[in-house]
Amino acid sequence: MSFKFFDTLSQDFSELLNDKKEYNVIIEVDKEENKKSFTSHSVVLRYRSTYFTKELENTATNENHVKTIIKPNISTQIFEIILKYIYCGVVNIENIETKIIYELMIVANELEFEELSEKLGSYLVESKASWLRTYFSHIYHSIFDNNIINSTESVQKEVAENSNKRQLDFDEPSTDCLHDTITPQSKKRKMTTNRCNEFKGLNRFYNDIITKHPNLIFEYEDFTSLQEAALISILEKDNLQLEEIEIWDYVIKWGIAQNPTLPKNLEEWSKENFKTLKTTLQQCLPLIRYFHISEKDIWEKLKPYRKILGTQLWDDLNQQLIFPNQPVKSLVLPARIISNPELPQRVNEQISTIINEEHVAEISSWIDRKSTIYSLTNVPYKLQLILRGSKVGFKPKTFWNMCNGHAGTIVVAKVAETDEILGGYNPLAWDNSKHRIFNTYMETNDSFIFSLKNGNIQNSILSRVKAKSRAHYYNYNDHHEIWGPCFGDLKFLFKYRSRGYDLTNEKICKCSSNSIYYEKPIRTREHFSILDYEVFKIVKK
Structure with a gap:
């Protein structure tokens, strides 16, 4: 019988990684203002990677008996992950954007961590197929x-x-x-x-x-x-x-x-x-x-x-x-086998210019209040495009005319000058029949607003309604100002009477940084303008 204490072992090596007393290797990564040096131990590096074994053999020792390895092509963020993997055998990619995971796989391959590179490759194929096709x-x-x-x-x-x-x-x-x-x-x-x-x-x-x-x-x-x-x-x-x-x-x-x-x-x-x-x-x-x-x-x-x-x-x-029937001296290769395959479509090829399959899986899991995100092969919903601003225009009146009567919809918008994708889910029907001068609030407990991870935005933010009696504000009135879709604090609207303006005008949309009606803010600055927006009906597959 044997007792195994891997957790303790991993913890001890984690502490060794942070021990600056007896290191004998310095690894410099990244370049210019992002350059950073990490200390390490040759015995750990050699036993964990054949790449570092070769590097250390070919690197001279300075007067302090320390060897320096320089890797300007590896970013600081990625090497921190690699170093934790070397010492602790742990790689957490839960909140890392797909682009960084891909770059991590490339670096793992370069440093001859075959197990890690293959694991990351498998993960990308199984869980990030849409991203792989996009790029x-x-x-x-x-x-x-x-x-x-x-x-x-x-x-x-x-x-x-x-x-x-x-x-x-x-x-x-x-x-x-x-x-x-x-x-x-x-x-x-x-x-x-x-x-x-x-x-x-x-x-x-x-x-x-x-x-x-x-x-x-x-x-x-x-x-x-x-x-x-x-x-x-x-x-x-x-x-x-x-x-x-x-x-x-x-x-x-x-x-x-x-x-x-x-x-x-x-x-x-x-x-x-x-x-x-x-x-x-x-x-x-x-x-x-x-x-x-x-x-x-x-x-x-x-x-x-x-x-x-x-x-x-x-x-x-x-x-x-x-003489087609006479033999020739040159080697004749067989004809290629031609069929008529169809390329698996990704969401932004098929229907959206703003969100992809990963976003759809995430939003679907929020709709069903799941604690984990649906896998791409298990998403229970599909999107049905109702409108795209860049095609039909950005006037709020267009939104109310085209979305009238549609229930169970999401609105997504690409914010100008940033990587932000903002949006909200409305389980209720949009109704343009409410010709009232005063406020018309709609009540639901299932609405939410969100910011999706994209580009420099590393993490998505979900904010569910907390003041259900004011989950949505419907304002459609030919004799007064007309606002676009409003989700409590997130308002695709006009600050003043609109008539000649549309949603792409500078900083006319608003998302409160001090959330009142929803659980938490989804962005830090209040006013913004958008490049494009789309409305989709959520349909069960």
């Missing part, structure tokens, strides 16, 4: 930038070695210059990539998206900065959902972008210019399925670049057009 192109780039750098260096070295061996004479090129090493190199490249790959879940997630929707990466404005290893991994896919001639066009575009000195006009290209492009693309060209490109496209798209293909391949393409 697809950026993250796909960074996965290769951070995760396959060793693989890329290996590929570049291999390219250099093969370039010395291969004949690059365009007049009489070797018949194997394109196709002799497709399968061996692909296998070798995949093996190298797999050795470096610790983001298994993320890679599966993105491989599935890139296979079904390659235009998400090819049409990305920064596509030509994609690493060669990343481009090759895409071209290798047999079920890449893109016509082969389009793939050819993107490959040529990428190759030319790597050589900005090439003439803009193809008619001005010299033999050396074509040689330069061919050298750049020699790992990509063998992955094109040339024999599955139409005759028209061969003559219009391939012929201008025939000098980079080699004599044998060009002859074989011509032979197939004339």
